[in-house]
Amino acid sequence: MDTVFIEGLEIETTIGIYDWERRIKQPLVFDIEMGFDNRKPAASDRIEDTLDYKAVSKRLVGYVKASDFGLVETLAERCCEIIMAEFDVEWVRLKLSKPGAVRGARNVGVRIERRRGD
Numbered sequence: 001m002d003t004v005f006i007e008g009l010e011i012e013t014t015i016g017i018y019d020w021e022r023r024i025k026q027p028l029v030f031d032i033e034m035g036f037d038n039r040k041p042a043a044s045d046r047i048e049d050t051l052d053y054k055a056v057s058k059r060l061v062g063y064v065k066a067s068d069f070g071l072v073e074t075l076a077e078r079c080c081e082i083i084m085a086e087f088d089v090e091w092v093r094l095k096l097s098k099p100g101a102v103r104g105a106r107n108v109g110v111r112i113e114r115r116r117g118d
């Protein structure tokens, strides 16, 4: 299966379980892979036939900026739900990183995979 991907999409938002985290914005980074058959856009050369990575990115930026969840798990799940509901993808693999959240660690976060019909 082909994929369309978005790597290193950085979005600042309110996220975290501690009181101090409720008062600040923190950067999150999204790496997303989506299952999509790219043969149709390859044949037509039309953006309308693609899974438009810019449209997916814009939708997630708007949603994530306005969100204020405690857990990265919750936000990752909601983002996958949005992609599956609004775009014609077979499956989504999403890594949500919260760099700087743990002193001494380069990165922490979650990776989830959701498939249509699961």
Ligand SMILES: Nc1nc2c(c(=O)[nH]1)N=C([C@H](O)[C@@H](O)CO)CN2
Binding pocket: 015, 016, 017, 018, 021, 070, 071, 072, 073, 098, 101, 102
């Ligand atoms: N599995 C998770 N562990 C933790 C989370 C989380 O969202 N998922 N969040 C925190 C705190 O908000 C942390 O990021 C603050 O440094 C701790 N563990």
